[in-house]
Amino acid sequence: MSVQDEFSFINSITPKKYKQPHLVAGVGDDAALYSGNNDVEEIVCMDTMIEEVHFNRQTMKPFHIGYKALASNISDIAAMGGVPNFYLVSIAIPKHWPDTGLLEIYKGMEALADRYQMDLIGGDTVSSKHSLVITVTVIGRVLKGRHLLRKNAKANDIVFATGSLGDSMAGLELLLKSGVDFNFSKDEQALITRHQLPEPRVEIGQILAKFPRVALNDVSDGIASELNEIASASDVTIVIEAEKLPKSSQITSFSEDQQLHWMLNGGEDYELVGTVSEEDWIEIKKECEQKNYSITKIGYVTNGPAKVLIKQGDQMNLLQMLGFNHFK
Amino acid sequence: MSVQDEFSFINSITPKKYKQPHLVAGVGDDAALYSGNNDVEEIVCMDTMIEEVHFNRQTMKPFHIGYKALASNISDIAAMGGVPNFYLVSIAIPKHWPDTGLLEIYKGMEALADRYQMDLIGGDTVSSKHSLVITVTVIGRVLKGRHLLRKNAKANDIVFATGSLGDSMAGLELLLKSGVDFNFSKDEQALITRHQLPEPRVEIGQILAKFPRVALNDVSDGIASELNEIASASDVTIVIEAEKLPKSSQITSFSEDQQLHWMLNGGEDYELVGTVSEEDWIEIKKECEQKNYSITKIGYVTNGPAKVLIKQGDQMNLLQMLGFNHFK
Structure with a gap:
């Protein structure tokens, strides 16, 4: 990109x-500024x-890349019991990326940001020799003392x-097999959407943050x-x-082994996965059902070594942590 | 890198x-947490x-890369009149980078962070196919209403x-000519140090932030x-x-044209470059002289179009903005 471009x-x-009332200065100076507040804790990831x-042209369109880069960070804020307020984006752009693709990346982020009234307040734009690299920082808030730790x-x-x-x-499996432009069935598309446009569970995090532990x-x-980290x-x-x-x-069209592995x-x-006392679970389940949020009991916690x-x-x-990196 | 590595x-x-007393949770959960405070504005870049x-093996050792990636962000905080508190680091690591080099990058950041009592509170570590990419987010603070804008x-x-x-x-010119391991003269080394280990001017920013405009x-x-941005x-x-x-x-060993261009x-x-009223300039100059900080009047501001x-x-x-990218 030329300097002019x-x-x-x-x-x-x-x-x-x-949109955020506590923003003092957004994009356009050396840094962004927002007002402090005694009643909250700031969250950053x-x-x-x-x-x-993490993605390629076969699995994600530019819109999805932007959306998902922001979603993964919002999800971290949700997992602390917080709400997201601001985001910063640093993007390293190789020459082979067209400007329209870049704008689509930002549109993908905007679509999700709008839902939470989040503001883009800074970042960096640099050129890259090879791959597109996108790094997102999200800043959010939780009421003082209400954060949820592992x-x-x-x-x-x-x-x-x-x-x-x-x-x-x-969804990724389908994309790797047939590519992003394939004419998928409705069921297949549902799985693909979960890969390309995942929904961070901010609202459920807010319900959980009302409970003490x-x-x-x-x-x-x-x-x-994730459960090994909590354990x-x-x-x-x-x-x-x-x-x-x-x-x-939709996932049941795959083999039992495949399903369990995924x-x-x-x-x-x-x-979100987590643990809570039995009494509070009853309340949480009730409130989630009222609001039509799906939440399921999958096990229990015992004394014993971390495992x-x-x-x-x-x-x-x-159950050991394997990690998973499909493009390696 | 393997999962275990x-x-x-x-x-x-x-x-x-x-080190920071208002930190609630650092590295090790989904996100970091720090207490809000009514008396300040948070700064992020x-x-x-x-x-x-931005660098290569010819010009920067791993320690310098880390140091400089943090320094450029601290400098942005200084330019808002703030002090830095926290940093997050996202690093994309190609296979050809040895672990010792990576640790040196973090040591370079730590050396500078220690000076300002800054804490590393988060980030991401991912693998890259080609180049090393390092993105740093810094969070700082300025007393409410005391920020310095362009x-x-x-x-x-x-x-x-x-x-x-x-x-x-x-310094970069010398490095590109002779490489990072050359036996430079003392004067040359002084210029090289300014390229590899630049000093952000946080203390001078703090003096400037005491003045109203x-x-x-x-x-x-x-x-x-920078001056075109202010204009x-x-x-x-x-x-x-x-x-x-x-x-x-040290720079005077180069031609007059070269010096002026740089x-x-x-x-x-x-x-730091900026503008201030004539009365305040007298005070600022006095305080900087007392503390042995170098600051120089280089011009003046007039009414007129932005230029x-x-x-x-x-x-x-x-004087137009050219930009400068030496590895392009």
């Missing part, structure tokens, strides 16, 4: 107005997505998951990994039951 | 203790540096610059660019005098 590109992505590592799990808690698990990886994590790497931070044993894992009707290790569903066990029929096995 | 790497860069675009310049202000200009690019920018792209944001004409631009003794367009000096003029002897020319 860069100016005009930056100009085209600079917000014309802002940062995630990077790289072409050929270390909150205790024996006798129940373990829950929101929504359905494994869909994102099922919830351990929470978002499903970016798969629940095997380790809380020093408890977590037991889940394979039969209770929530799944969509539900446990797939990741990128951006659901995760999975019950399948009569068998009880150790 | 990644865990051990992340573990080795995770801070063992934190984000910068990316890419191998073969739009503050008014006619009859004086224009100032801190330190000396152009040294960073002179300072327009300020940091010198990342060269003063031609444009403030809608004033800025006039600077070539003879008054502050230069180091002082105007070189960038990466991370000095920057440069006086050289009898001539007055328009």
Whole structure:
């Protein structure tokens, strides 16, 4: 990009107005400014997505790339019990990317940001020799003392998951097989949408943040990994039951083994998993049902060393974190 | 990097203790948390540096890369009149980078962070197919209403610059010619240090923030660019005098033309340039002199369209923003 092109590109992505009342200065100076507030804790997180590592032209259109880069960060804010307010975007652009594609990336972010009244307040635009690299920082807030940490799990808690698990990886499988432009069936498209346009669970996080002690994590790497993080931070044993894992009707077209693998290790569903006391679970379940948010009990917590066990029929096995990186 | 290597790497860069009293949760959960405060404005900025675009093995050792990636962000906080508190680092690592090099990058950041009692509170570690990409987000604070924006310049202000200009690019020239391991003279090494380990001017920013109306920018792209930004944001004409631009003794070994070009367009000096009323200038100059901080009057502001003029002897020319990207 020439200097002139860069100016005009930056100009085209600079917000014309802002939504958050506590913003003091957005894009256009050395840094952004927002007012402090004694009643809250500020939350900040940062995630990077790289072409050929986290996505490629076969699996994601530019709109999806932007949307998902922001969604993964919003999901982290949701997993702290917070609401997102601001985002900053640093993008490294290779020459082979057309300007229209770049604008689509920002449109994808905007579509999701609008839903939460979030403002784009800064970032950086640089050129890259090879791949597109997009790094997003999100800043949010939670009422003082209301944040939800992974270390909150205790024996006798129940373990829950929101929504359905494994869909994102099922969608990816379809995309890798047939490509982003294929004419998918309605059921297939539902899985693909979960991969390309995942929904962070901010609203459910807000319900959970009303309760005094919830351990929470978002499903970016798969629940095997997320639950191990909770077990380790809380020093408890977590037991889940394979039969209770929530799944969509669409994923059942794949083999049982495939389904279970994706539900446990797939990741990128951006659901929430966590633990809460039995009394509070009753309240939480009720409030989620009233609002039509799907949330499912999948297991329980016991005293014991930090580990995760999975019950399948009569068998009880150790559930280890595998991680999952499909383009490696 | 294998999953196991990644865990051990992340573990080795995770801070063992934190310094900022308002931090609630650092590295290790979905996001970091810090307490809000009614008396301040939070400041946030984000910068990316890419191998073969912003640096290469010929010009920067890993320690310098980390140091400079953080320095450029701290400089943005300084240019708002703030102090830095926290940083987040997202790093995309190609396979050809050894672990020792990566740790050196974080050591370079730590060396600078320690000076300002800054805490590393989050980020992301991903693999890259080609170049190393490092993106840093810095969060700082300024007393409510004390921030310094580019739009503050008014006619009859004086224009100032801190330190000396152009040294960073002179240092780069030496590095590109002879490489990072060459046995440079003491004078050459001074210029190289300004390129590899620039000093953000946080302390001078703090002095400036005590005054009611300072327009300020940091010198990342060269003063031609920075002053045009101030002129444009403030809608004033800025006039600077070539003879008054502050230069180091070391840079004078280069030709007059070369020196002037670097002082105007070189960038990466991370000095501060700005404008302030004549009365306040007297106070600022006095306080900087007492503390041994170098600050120099380089011109003045007039009513008129947004532009920057440069006086050289009898001539007055328009000073346009060129930008500067040495690896393109």
